[in-house]
Amino acid sequence: MAGIKDVAAHAGVSVATVSRVLNGHSGVREDTRARVLAAVSALRYRPNALARSLRTDQTRTLGLVISDVLNPFFTELARAVEDAARSRGYSVIIGNADEQVALQDHHVRTLLDRRIDGLLVSPAEGDSVALREAAVSGIPMVFVDRWIEGLDVPLIRADGRGAVRELVAHLYALGHRRIAIITGPVASTTSNERVRAFRSALCEFGLPLPEHYIGQGDFQTASGRQAAEAFFTLPEPPEAVFATDNLMALGVMDQLRTLGLRVPEDVALAAFDDIPWFLHTDPPITAIAQPTQELGHRAVAALTDLVEWGSPRTPSGEGCAGSVTLSAHLIARRSCGEDERTRR
Amino acid sequence: MAGIKDVAAHAGVSVATVSRVLNGHSGVREDTRARVLAAVSALRYRPNALARSLRTDQTRTLGLVISDVLNPFFTELARAVEDAARSRGYSVIIGNADEQVALQDHHVRTLLDRRIDGLLVSPAEGDSVALREAAVSGIPMVFVDRWIEGLDVPLIRADGRGAVRELVAHLYALGHRRIAIITGPVASTTSNERVRAFRSALCEFGLPLPEHYIGQGDFQTASGRQAAEAFFTLPEPPEAVFATDNLMALGVMDQLRTLGLRVPEDVALAAFDDIPWFLHTDPPITAIAQPTQELGHRAVAALTDLVEWGSPRTPSGEGCAGSVTLSAHLIARRSCGEDERTRR
DNA sequence: GGTGCCCGTGGAATCGATTACATCGCACAT
DNA sequence: ATGTGCGATGTAATCGATTCCACGGGCACC
Numbered sequence: 001m002a003g004i005k006d007v008a009a010h011a012g013v014s015v016a017t018v019s020r021v022l023n024g025h026s027g028v029r030e031d032t033r034a035r036v037l038a039a040v041s042a043l044r045y046r047p048n049a050l051a052r053s054l055r056t057d058q059t060r061t062l063g064l065v066i067s068d069v070l071n072p073f074f075t076e077l078a079r080a081v082e083d084a085a086r087s088r089g090y091s092v093i094i095g096n097a098d099e100q101v102a103l104q105d106h107h108v109r110t111l112l113d114r115r116i117d118g119l120l121v122s123p124a125e126g127d128s129v130a131l132r133e134a135a136v137s138g139i140p141m142v143f144v145d146r147w148i149e150g151l152d153v154p155l156i157r158a159d160g161r162g163a164v165r166e167l168v169a170h171l172y173a174l175g176h177r178r179i180a181i182i183t184g185p186v187a188s189t190t191s192n193e194r195v196r197a198f199r200s201a202l203c204e205f206g207l208p209l210p211e212h213y214i215g216q217g218d219f220q221t222a223s224g225r226q227a228a229e230a231f232f233t234l235p236e237p238p239e240a241v242f243a244t245d246n247l248m249a250l251g252v253m254d255q256l257r258t259l260g261l262r263v264p265e266d267v268a269l270a271a272f273d274d275i276p277w278f279l280h281t282d283p284p285i286t287a288i289a290q291p292t293q294e295l296g297h298r299a300v301a302a303l304t305d306l307v308e309w310g311s312p313r314t315p316s317g318e319g320c321a322g323s324v325t326l327s328a329h330l331i332a333r334r335s336c337g338e339d340e341r342t343r344r
Numbered sequence: 345m346a347g348i349k350d351v352a353a354h355a356g357v358s359v360a361t362v363s364r365v366l367n368g369h370s371g372v373r374e375d376t377r378a379r380v381l382a383a384v385s386a387l388r389y390r391p392n393a394l395a396r397s398l399r400t401d402q403t404r405t406l407g408l409v410i411s412d413v414l415n416p417f418f419t420e421l422a423r424a425v426e427d428a429a430r431s432r433g434y435s436v437i438i439g440n441a442d443e444q445v446a447l448q449d450h451h452v453r454t455l456l457d458r459r460i461d462g463l464l465v466s467p468a469e470g471d472s473v474a475l476r477e478a479a480v481s482g483i484p485m486v487f488v489d490r491w492i493e494g495l496d497v498p499l500i501r502a503d504g505r506g507a508v509r510e511l512v513a514h515l516y517a518l519g520h521r522r523i524a525i526i527t528g529p530v531a532s533t534t535s536n537e538r539v540r541a542f543r544s545a546l547c548e549f550g551l552p553l554p555e556h557y558i559g560q561g562d563f564q565t566a567s568g569r570q571a572a573e574a575f576f577t578l579p580e581p582p583e584a585v586f587a588t589d590n591l592m593a594l595g596v597m598d599q600l601r602t603l604g605l606r607v608p609e610d611v612a613l614a615a616f617d618d619i620p621w622f623l624h625t626d627p628p629i630t631a632i633a634q635p636t637q638e639l640g641h642r643a644v645a646a647l648t649d650l651v652e653w654g655s656p657r658t659p660s661g662e663g664c665a666g667s668v669t670l671s672a673h674l675i676a677r678r679s680c681g682e683d684e685r686t687r688r
Numbered sequence: 689g690g691t692g693c694c695c696g697t698g699g700a701a702t703c704g705a706t707t708a709c710a711t712c713g714c715a716c717a718t
Numbered sequence: 719a720t721g722t723g724c725g726a727t728g729t730a731a732t733c734g735a736t737t738c739c740a741c742g743g744g745c746a747c748c
Contacts, residue, residue, distance in 0.1 A: 046453070054398055
């Protein structure tokens with residue numbers, strides 16, 4: 001493959017000059033520039049990004065580590081991140097952690113070895129040595145959606161507490177009193193927030209949350225199935241189930257189907273994270289929607305600010321400097337029962 | 345950040361020795377090795393992958409360019425590819441072309457600039473200069489699922505013709521006679537194959553395929569919606585619709601819903617590509633399933649063979665050397681109507 | 689006509705690794 | 719005692735770019 005030297009030779013100039021025209025530096029005579037450009041296309045020359053990055057110490061590449069690509073929420077997020085990054089002249093390398101800290105750390109280290117300019121992470125649950133090291137190493141880094149307590153890293157997320165309260169109100173209005181929840185991994189920040197908001201909303205309505213109405217999940221489909229199975233072997237099963245992510249909601253539906261239970265007649269179902277398919281399930285599923293696109297865009301904005309300015313440009317009220325909190329909202333459909341709002 | 349020189353200095357050896365222990369070369373005394381390793385962890389040294397790749401001319405990285413990340417078929421494929429690659433010691437960089445040739449070419453060029461070792465592509469429809477150039481440039485390359493005619497590149501795919509015939513038989517058995525299809529982009533190889541198989545199966549059953557029963561789509565949700573809209577303003581609308589991918593099927597359902605049409609009572613619906621949500625739609629959707637995981641694994645196997653051996657190791661019967669053809673199969677659910685097999 | 693300056697260009701160091709080749713010391717055979 | 723060979727290690731070239739600095743020539747000004 002042709003290198004810069006070949007181009008220089010072909011154009012009868014030095015490599016320095018070739019480099020100058022390629023990088024749009026001024027101070028190159030017009031005819032020289034033309035000759036160089038001609039040589040470039042004659043040889044189909046493309047600069048070696050590795051060599052360039054080695055020298056300039058920047059890759060114009062962002063790393064994105066997400067916990068599960070198969071989760072539509074994250075793939076939509078990844079898509080938004082990629083778009084935003086590209087429009088700013090960055091590429092994105094995605095690592096899929098599959099909810100495993102070990103895999104996540106593997107990706108973080110690989111990305112760092114490649115000298116990415118910045119790191120965007122939605123950390124899996126658990127103690128991540130690689131992330132702690134990265135955070136103190138000073139590499140530009142921001143969390144999206146999920147975060148790790150105690151690290152001084154900006155966080156871009158949607159606050160779901162208001163929407164969870166709305167959801168509980170909605171369920172209450174429809175007459176449900178025995179309401180269960182399926183959580184994410186125990187130490188998951190997002191799951192915990194959702195559970196806390198849920199608990200306090202129930203409390204507000206004077207409803208209990210017995211231990212056996214808390215299903216321990218892990219944000220994966222199978223755990224939703226298991227939790228549902230447990231609920232419906234209870235002497236007094238719940239009237240409504242709230243799954244704290246969409247994959248677990250899918251698992252619940254799977255299980256309900258094999259149990260022969262109907263939604264919403266036999267049990268109401270709601271999920272955190274809205275996805276296009278929820279419109280077409282039987283019945284359409286009530287869900288809490290996050291502003292996924294905006295999350296992705298804001299995250300990239302925050303990260304590139306960090307990369308290019310060395311510090312967040314957007315001041316923040318609470319939390320770590322540069323953090324942004326948007327809000328989620330409830331989309332009521334038919335899976336919790338009908339009321340004036342949802343009846344068509 | 346610490347470099348190999350710092351490690352060498354700290355351990356009191358030369359950089360060559362450090363490099364030797366890091367790469368597991370023999371001929372280093374045990375105590376020296378220990379000192380180096382100690383220095384490595386004392387300084388938290390991590391080798392610079394850019395420098396290493398520049399020198400060795402290999403990145404142990406594969407590029408994957410897919411046409412749409414938001415399509416569950418491709419995200420599942422990407423996931424399988426990443427797994428297979430990782431287990432062979434490669435990383436994967438994913439580029440999302442969003443069905444646009446320009447974007448696809450952008451990604452191909454970016455990946456090539458980064459000197460990836462091999463390229464896996466599921467090309468979008470249209471004439472891709474970058475892909476043609478890549479193919480002749482001799483970089484290891486394989487197509488998955490979709491391909492470009494006339495390029496001598498191994499192809500890993502599933503043959504859907506048998507399954508399409510099965511589907512038509514299924515529809516026929518359920519009494520449907522006016523059957524419509526929604527195609528992908530005109531020049532799409534996969535779409536064309538599906539359409540051809542569909543047409544010949546209809547013919548086999550003595551059914552016509554009038555022009556107005558062919559909806560021109562582009563593998564995206566919106567086009568499914570539009571095609572359905574066109575079908576149902578026809579004086580004699582179809583009794584069954586076959587969408588050649590899952591996103592367009594989603595669009596059809598959207599449109600059917602706004603039209604107030606029921607599936608399968610008013611119209612039957614089937615899709616190419618099975619996804620987990622099809623089990624839970626209203627009604628569950630009959631679909632043709634591809635062995636997605638295996639497609640991904642085989643593709644990586646073929647590509648790494650090419651990278652490491654310089655030529656395909658697996659001989660192939662037909663088509664380009666190294667090509668693999670698996671087969672898809674029909675999964676009958678309730679969206680086309682009930683028969684003994686699907687009635688529960 | 690000499691001095692100084694700017695413009696366009698080339699030479700060479702540099703980024704951080706790998707690796708061919710040189711070197712050194714030591715044991716062993718002659 | 720000296721040559722030989724081998725094992726362990728160091729020196730320096732190299733990959734392909736960027737960029738600092740130097741150089742030469744033309745022009746303006748004194």
